[in-house]
Each structure stands twice: as C-alpha cells, then as structure tokens.
Amino acid sequence: MSVDATLPAPGQPETSPRLPIAVALLWLAAITASALPWLDQLLPSQLVSAFWSFDGDQYASVLAHFSWAPRVSMAVLIGCALGLAGAVTQQVLGNPLASPTTLGVEAGGQFGVTLATLFAPGLLAFSPDLAAVAGGLLAIGLVVLLTWRLGFSPVSVILAGLVVTFFLGAINMAFLLLKGEWLGNLFIWGAGSLIQNNWTPFFDLLPRVVVIAALLLALLRPLQLLQLGQASANSLGAKVSLLRAAALFLVVIMSSVVVSRVGVVAFVGLAAPVLARLLGARTLTERLLWSTLAGGGLLLLADTLAHWATTWDGGSLVPTGTTTALIGGPIILLALQGFRNTHHMPGQEASPAAFLPRRRSPVAVAGVLCSLLAVTITLSMGWSPGLEGWNWTPLVQWTEAWVWRGPRLMAAILAGMALGMAGTLIQRMTGNPMGSPELLGISGGAGLVMVVLVLTGLDIGRPGQLAAATAGAAGALGLLLLLARKHHFAGNQLLLGGLALYVFMDAGLRLVMASGGTVASRLLNWMYGSTWLIPESEAFALLALVVGLGTLLLLTLRPLTLLPLGDTPASSLGLPVARARLLLLVLAAVLTAASTVVIGPLSFVGLIAPHLARVLGQQTVGRQLMVAALAGGLLLSLADYLARILVYPNQLPAGLLAALVGGLYFLWGLSRHGRG
The missing domain is CATH 1.10.3470.10 (ABC transporter involved in vitamin B12 uptake, BtuC)
Structure with a gap:
C-alpha cells in the first residue's frame, strides 16, 4: 500500500485560489515591467517574436533579440531553478528557513570559483561548474558536520549556514584585497549579473537545469515520506540518510551551476518557497510547483528593477544580486513571526555547571591580560619587518614609529x-x-x-x-x-x-x-x-x-x-x-x-x-x-x-x-x- 503524506485529509479545503492568482499577478508585473521600456520602439508582437527571430534592418529588434530576450529567459530559468532547489531543501531538512543561500551553498560556489581563478585557471577553462560545485559541497559539508549532533535543529542549521557564508565571504575579501588586480572583475560578476549579449549562455545552462530538476522531481515520492518523521519513513522502507544526502547533493549542483555563470543572486531560493507557503501551498507537489513558478517571477522582477536602477543611475551597474538580496531580509523577518523551534540556542540548555568555570581573582586575571597586552604593544611598536628584513626599533625611536604604528x-x-x-x-x-x-x-x-x-x-x-x-x-x-x-x-x-x-x-x-x-x-x-x-x-x-x-x-x-x-x-x-x-x-x-x-x-x-x-x-x-x-x-x-x-x-x-x-x-x- 503506497503512502502519500501530502494528500489532503477528507474534508480538508482545497488550495486557496489566491495562490495561482498571486503568482499570475507576479508574473504579469514582472513581464510588463521588463517589456515597458521597449514598447516605444517595438510593437508587442515584435517584442514577443524577439525570442526566436529579429529584423536585421531594425536596430531595436536586433538588440531585443540578443540582449533583452536572453536576459529575460535567463532570469526565468535561474529563478525557477533556485525556487525548486529551495523548496526541496526545506522539505529535506524540515526547515522553513532553509535555502541554498542560508546554507552557504552560493557563497561556497563563489569561493570555489575564486580559488580556481587564482590557483587553477585551467580548471575554469575546462568547466566552471566543477570549481563552483566543489565550493558548494565544502560549504554544505561544513554545515552538516557542525549540526549533525543536533539532528539538524532548524535554528542551528541556519546559524551555521550564515556564519559559514560570512566566513567564506571574509576569505574571498582577503583574496580580493591581496589580489585585486586579478579578482576585481570576478567580484563585480560575483555580485550577481544577468546581463546577456547572445543566447549561448542560456542554451548552455538550460540542459543542465532541466536534467537536475528531473532528478529532483524523481525523488518526489520518497521526499513525501519525510513528512511522517524519520522513524516512520524508515519503517516504510525509505533510507532517510541516503535520501537526504542525494537531494542535498542535487541542490548543491543546481545552485553551484547557477553561481558559476551569473554570480550570487541571493535569497530567491528562500523567498519563493516562503511565498508559496504564505499563499497556501499545502502539499509537497504544490510547494514544488508554485515555488518554482514564484522563483521565476521573483527573479525576473528583481532583475528588471536592477536594470531600471542602472538606467536611472546614469549607467552605473546595479547588480541583480543587490535587488534579490533586498528581498532576503524581509523574508527572514516575516518567516520568523510564525517560526517555532524547540531547540534552545547553543549554551542555553546545558547544565549550569558545564558553563561555570572555577572563579578566579579578577586582579590576577586582569594582571595577566594587561601583561599580554603590554607584550603585544611592545612587539607592535618595536619588532616588525622592513625593507631589509625583520628589525627591532629602539625605544628612543618610538616617537618616530608612533606616527605609523601608534594611532592604528x-x-x-x-x-x-x-x-x-x-x-x-x-x-x-x-x-x-x-x-x-x-x-x-x-x-x-x-x-x-x-x-x-x-x-x-x-x-x-x-x-x-x-x-x-x-x-x-x-x-x-x-x-x-x-x-x-x-x-x-x-x-x-x-x-x-x-x-x-x-x-x-x-x-x-x-x-x-x-x-x-x-x-x-x-x-x-x-x-x-x-x-x-x-x-x-x-x-x-x-x-x-x-x-x-x-x-x-x-x-x-x-x-x-x-x-x-x-x-x-x-x-x-x-x-x-x-x-x-x-x-x-x-x-x-x-x-x-x-x-x-x-x-x-x-x-x-x-x-x-x-x-x-x-x-x-x-x-x-x-x-x-x-x-x-x-x-x-x-x-x-x-x-x-x-x-x-x-x-x-x-x-x-x-x-x-x-x-x-x-x-x-x-x-x-x-x-x-x-x-x-
């Protein structure tokens, strides 16, 4: 007997009609906003036909075919991909705040591309996907390793993911500051840009996204069993650990493939599933479907706003990653209002004895810290490298050294x-x-x-x-x-x-x-x-x-x-x-x-x-x-x-x-x- 954990119970109301209506309105707003600047140059029918042909005698038609249409297509494709990835991530972890961004996958992908750019550029020439996927696996591996003992406690998973994101971002910035002449353009790209000048990137990404999405959807029935709980799912024959690993691996690949091509377009994978839930998506099938569609509409709208802002700012680039990141803050704050978690923060549920070390004299402790601080000050003012190697600055010269070392x-x-x-x-x-x-x-x-x-x-x-x-x-x-x-x-x-x-x-x-x-x-x-x-x-x-x-x-x-x-x-x-x-x-x-x-x-x-x-x-x-x-x-x-x-x-x-x-x-x- 098969079990479908997502079927509504007898008498349960059907999905609210506001869900398809809201998503349709989102798409209508995104498409209208995207097409609006072109309507004074092309007819609506010409704009639609720009997706497959162009008039060589009309510059606006050529520009729409090679720039606007592939950018719209890329936004929709990536938005749908990240929306699906986010919905699967939330189902696997049972966590309404999980997404490729909050788990550090996107930051990991950018970290992998940064390392490859510096130390293995031949790998990027062979395939940028490999470096991004390796970085994404590193990030999510750290999160899983850190939260394994907590049974993937929702708050702990998100905190670990966000701090991994900060940590990898700090390393990226260190490389940028040290190797800015090689990485400057990489970080402009990393801010997330969907600018296109031909159809090649879209057709290169399309089969990858379709194949990964098909593999994720093939896990639909097993993923439904996760809603019954780990013990019940195991008793029905589901190998929960293997299923989670496989689904998260596919999510990493999906997110990393996107990052390797357009940079970090953050929080689409979080915003789309949360929006679908808020609008009434109840079953897993509905959440996957409407999260995918909402993701496409959200990213197209965000990219259009970024394009408008770039135009208003006199051509100064406003990355799509900026407008999508602005979605993330309100989404987390909105989701928090209904978020419940039974786990306390790290350190709060342990016995007091474990976190109360033996009392020590404050005078002795302060004396040791002051001594260490004095040693650090002495080293900082006196012992440092120079043009002729390491040397000691005599105390009588500290007045001159103060100008360079003292204020900082x-x-x-x-x-x-x-x-x-x-x-x-x-x-x-x-x-x-x-x-x-x-x-x-x-x-x-x-x-x-x-x-x-x-x-x-x-x-x-x-x-x-x-x-x-x-x-x-x-x-x-x-x-x-x-x-x-x-x-x-x-x-x-x-x-x-x-x-x-x-x-x-x-x-x-x-x-x-x-x-x-x-x-x-x-x-x-x-x-x-x-x-x-x-x-x-x-x-x-x-x-x-x-x-x-x-x-x-x-x-x-x-x-x-x-x-x-x-x-x-x-x-x-x-x-x-x-x-x-x-x-x-x-x-x-x-x-x-x-x-x-x-x-x-x-x-x-x-x-x-x-x-x-x-x-x-x-x-x-x-x-x-x-x-x-x-x-x-x-x-x-x-x-x-x-x-x-x-x-x-x-x-x-x-x-x-x-x-x-x-x-x-x-x-x-x-x-x-x-x-x-």
Whole structure:
C-alpha cells in the first residue's frame, strides 16, 4: 500500500485560489515591467517574436533579440531553478528557513570559483561548474558536520549556514584585497549579473537545469515520506540518510551551476518557497510547483528593477544580486513571526555547571591580560619587518614609529575594549550567551548607515558618521527587540533577525563593489576593519569616548544583575525595567557604533571577549565587563599586529583577520553544543 503524506485529509479545503492568482499577478508585473521600456520602439508582437527571430534592418529588434530576450529567459530559468532547489531543501531538512543561500551553498560556489581563478585557471577553462560545485559541497559539508549532533535543529542549521557564508565571504575579501588586480572583475560578476549579449549562455545552462530538476522531481515520492518523521519513513522502507544526502547533493549542483555563470543572486531560493507557503501551498507537489513558478517571477522582477536602477543611475551597474538580496531580509523577518523551534540556542540548555568555570581573582586575571597586552604593544611598536628584513626599533625611536604604528594600534585596542563591553551588555540584557553586536545586527545597522553615506556622497565628518552609525545601531537593536517581544526575547529570533539585517548591508556593499573605483576600495577596506586609515586625532577621540562610556557603565551594574531575573522580579526589586533597557540599548549602540566606525561591522570580538571573561572565571557583571574589555583590546591589538606583518609588504584589515578567527570560534562553539 503506497503512502502519500501530502494528500489532503477528507474534508480538508482545497488550495486557496489566491495562490495561482498571486503568482499570475507576479508574473504579469514582472513581464510588463521588463517589456515597458521597449514598447516605444517595438510593437508587442515584435517584442514577443524577439525570442526566436529579429529584423536585421531594425536596430531595436536586433538588440531585443540578443540582449533583452536572453536576459529575460535567463532570469526565468535561474529563478525557477533556485525556487525548486529551495523548496526541496526545506522539505529535506524540515526547515522553513532553509535555502541554498542560508546554507552557504552560493557563497561556497563563489569561493570555489575564486580559488580556481587564482590557483587553477585551467580548471575554469575546462568547466566552471566543477570549481563552483566543489565550493558548494565544502560549504554544505561544513554545515552538516557542525549540526549533525543536533539532528539538524532548524535554528542551528541556519546559524551555521550564515556564519559559514560570512566566513567564506571574509576569505574571498582577503583574496580580493591581496589580489585585486586579478579578482576585481570576478567580484563585480560575483555580485550577481544577468546581463546577456547572445543566447549561448542560456542554451548552455538550460540542459543542465532541466536534467537536475528531473532528478529532483524523481525523488518526489520518497521526499513525501519525510513528512511522517524519520522513524516512520524508515519503517516504510525509505533510507532517510541516503535520501537526504542525494537531494542535498542535487541542490548543491543546481545552485553551484547557477553561481558559476551569473554570480550570487541571493535569497530567491528562500523567498519563493516562503511565498508559496504564505499563499497556501499545502502539499509537497504544490510547494514544488508554485515555488518554482514564484522563483521565476521573483527573479525576473528583481532583475528588471536592477536594470531600471542602472538606467536611472546614469549607467552605473546595479547588480541583480543587490535587488534579490533586498528581498532576503524581509523574508527572514516575516518567516520568523510564525517560526517555532524547540531547540534552545547553543549554551542555553546545558547544565549550569558545564558553563561555570572555577572563579578566579579578577586582579590576577586582569594582571595577566594587561601583561599580554603590554607584550603585544611592545612587539607592535618595536619588532616588525622592513625593507631589509625583520628589525627591532629602539625605544628612543618610538616617537618616530608612533606616527605609523601608534594611532592604528591605539584605535584597535580601544575598539576591542568597546566591543567587549558592548557584547557583555547585550549578552546580559538578552540572557543569550551567543548574542553579540555582530550577530544581533547592531554592527550591521551601523554598517548599513555607513554604506548609505558612501552611496549618497555625503561628507559629514567623523562626528557626523559616529552619530549616524549610532542611530543605525540603536535602530537595528530597537527593531530586533520589538520583533522579538512576542517570542519573549528568545535567542533564536534575536539572532536570526540580526543576521537578516546583514542581508541589507550586504546588498549595499555589493552595489558599491559593482561600481568599482576608489570609493568601492575605500568602503571595502573600512568594512573589514582597516586600522591603517585611522589618524591620531581620531584615536584620541575614541579614547575619550571609551573612557567616558566605561565610567558610565558603572551605573549599569545593578540593572544588568537584575534584568536576567525577568521583568516582574526586577520591577518588584525597584528597577524601572523599561528605562533600564533603553539606557542599556543606547550604551550598547554607542559603543558598537564607535568601534564599527573604526574597525568595521564584522569582527566577532563582541562575541568572543565576554565568553573569554566567563571562561577565565569572571561571573559577576562588573568583573565580566572589566575582563571582557581587556580581552577585546588584546584580541584586536594582536589582530592589528598580525594583519600588518603576515603578508608584508601587503596588509590585511585587522577586522578581517579577527572575523576569520571569530567565525572559526563561533563554528567551534556551535559544533561543541550537544555533546553529552
């Protein structure tokens, strides 16, 4: 007896008619918007015939046949492919937020193409698919390895996927900064562009997509059994592990083949299935069908908007990846409102004893950290490579060396201290040990404002930038706390919502990267924490700000001690909870903005420093704040020194090096969770 887990029960209402109507309207809007600029040059019938023929005596007809028609066809083909891949991924993992983007597959594909471009260009000449598929398999392999012990817990899978995406993206940016003369065009392509000048790419991709889609659809019946649960599916003869592996392998191939040809068009594979579910697709067959169709319509509309924006911006390229990335943030936030997950965040469900190391004297711990910081400062100021090899700068010459090494070192230390204190504030305020300015999107909010300032060309000086970044950081944190109220500030929603904000910042960065030029280079350096851009005046201004805010934090010790008890107990003990939360929010936002303006938005120091303070036995609020500040300063000062000497005479941004180490730390912490 066959079992179809997706058949509606007797009496269950049929699929809502709004689903086909909405998808039809989406397609109508996309096609109309795409065709509109051409209707003053060609008749509708001529525009339709441009898909298979052209009039050689009419330039508009030739242009439509070789440029517009293949671009529309490519958008539809890729959108349908990613929509189907996303729907299959969600079914395999039982996760409504899963997609090739959130699992890191698309970032992995770009990583593979980057490595092949640098070290094996002959492989790309043979087949760009191989490099992209290898990178995609690496990314999803990391995600599976990290979340295997958790039974593919939905939140853990998405967090692992997004951090793998950040991690591989940071490596890509390191290569770009070091080898920009070879990789500049690659990263403009990587921002996602569907521009075509003939039909060859479309007909090259079409058979690949059709074959992979046919193989995915061949798994339809076995995939239906997964809805019964692993035990029931096994009892009915389904080999669940093998089925999941096969389906995910096909998803990786589908996504990587797309990435290898047009770059990263992010979040179509997430948006299309979520849209199909929201509009009423119930059975697996319906979800696969309508996700595929919705994906084609969404990408065509996004590509048309990108084309319009390019035209309005005087021909400056607006990548399709920018407009599709702008879809991703709202989709994640929308999906979160109805998202439930029984798993706690890493670190929350373990017994307290496992996360309470032996208490140590704060004086001894602070003394050790200060000694290590002094050693790092001495090395950074005195021992470095030069034109004649490594040499030691005598103490009497440190005055001259200060001009080149001092301000950046001072700024790195102070930014690390600010992030350490901000991370402690956030973890205490939210009760979430995985919270940090980076992962809660606070750095992303500040970074997004900075991207907007660069795009608009506004020159408001460093004080203005700090004020704007603070507003962006406070707005991001306020929005997340507002969205998470209905979930009682659960760590799941806070973290995923924060990561969603990074999508918007990523969209802005892709836009600037595609424009090229000195503005893109300057913004890219800042985004990944180039401390060599810091003047002495700015370093001393940061010193005054951090010292002032650090003193003000003494007033927060009691609120930070009481808030983790819950709103009602804290209020009964005389704490004005609303005002305390607002004060902490503003302090965390200003500390984050000050460090973000200096070191960029993604370093993970705000996550690592409070953890190190706890590991070193500092459990009370005051002690943790002090030790986290010292640990943050030590981490970023060491990152700044290593970034200066590792690839001398080239330099890496200190924030980029910290992000690589911090990403590894986060992934290690995620994999460690769940071990008995």
